[in-house]
Amino acid sequence: MLETTRGRDVGAVLRDGDVAALSASPGPLLDPVEVDVLAPVTGGKVVAIGLNYLDHVRESGMEPPAAPLVFAKFPSSIVGPGTAIRIDRAITQRVDWEVELAVVIGRTATRVSVEQALDHVFGYTVANDVSARDVQFGDGQWVRGKSLDTFCPVGPAVVTPDELGDPQRLALRTRVNGHTMQDSNTSEMVFGVAELIARCSHSFTLEPGDLLLTGTPWGCGEFMDPPQHLRDGDVVEVEVEGIGCLTNPVEEITA
Template identity: 45%
Template structure:
């Protein structure tokens, strides 16, 4: 099942997608405005879902299909071998760990205020260093409260998957050693275009993750190329931080980001970035 969010006249609402129609979800006759409520409704049984009047998806403005987030976006860095190598060579990593293949997952967070919608302009002009970069990633949405789960059982706690662009101000990332500020500018975390539930997505393996800038291919890798797979990431995080329904995890980016080029290729106003994952869809955002 595909779950989308749109901007209605009275705020963001969630619904399901059927062909090219958006079908608003209802709870007690009112529109659903919280992804946690969507998760609860589906847990009760998809056959019991109540919908409002369907509308053409093309007539709607998509919103990020998550939220309201109750904790920062949990992110994993250096999680594809080739990207870990290009990052180590770039000079940006000032965390003190220059390993080209990390021994353990590198975990950081992005502020909830960085969340952005599909087609929402990413404000690179707010980055005073002019070093805004893209990072196409698989997003994992938690469906059930989990604490100290094993990798073997971790996928039982996944609700669905989406596409994330972990936009980063590289000079700020380097300057402040910790990555939070360089990753958390307002609008620096586009998510979308919708969620695909775990049962529809199936096993994560050969689905290709690609990123293009102005139509030029920059990143391309199968999801199986992650150093630490999704179950390992969930087990690692939940060992210390309890994950709740609706929490979003960004699982890392493959090689081909702007800092990996010589000379480096940062985003500028007027660029268009599209991140796509097979089985989910395309997340496109202009740069402003």
């Protein structure tokens, strides 16, 4: 399990090719209460997948996609554990949560097969694909509504494949103010991790340090009756089995 290495995040180390640094001594242990825990991966591409859970497809009333629905989040949206998700009310009124298993690419992947795809994974972390639904649907494409500043919390750590095991057998959950909103399993994915990597790599190169967000299950606030959205003072917890819990408060910007 890795967070940062010698002041650099895991993604930067992978992009530099200094993989040996990831096994170096991490130095003295720090009290997480007394330090700011940063996102373990920043700076690379953030590739995301929509409608990739059968239970989420059902709740949204759409048909399962025939191919992965690929979009991007800007790297500038990444924040770490404990950092506030900041909502600008001049831009959006309908901000939603999305727990996701995130894949950290460790080796360059270009036109790889499904059978070889997992060999290109360095590790896994947790992401919250925070979404401004009114912007997302109003724009007619998803990038801006998914990429507002602070809208991609990542962490709390990166877990390597040998530690995590089968990525298609992991429980994942969201809690808002202690109330469970999402509770599912990665076995519900329409396209598994290996197939996502393979399909994406045939369209564009995945590079060391890139993040691949693999989709979210049922329980998004936008599709509840009545809809529920994040508000000032909320606390959002997203967790994936075997990796940990990523917690972020919510803060509204009114001026």
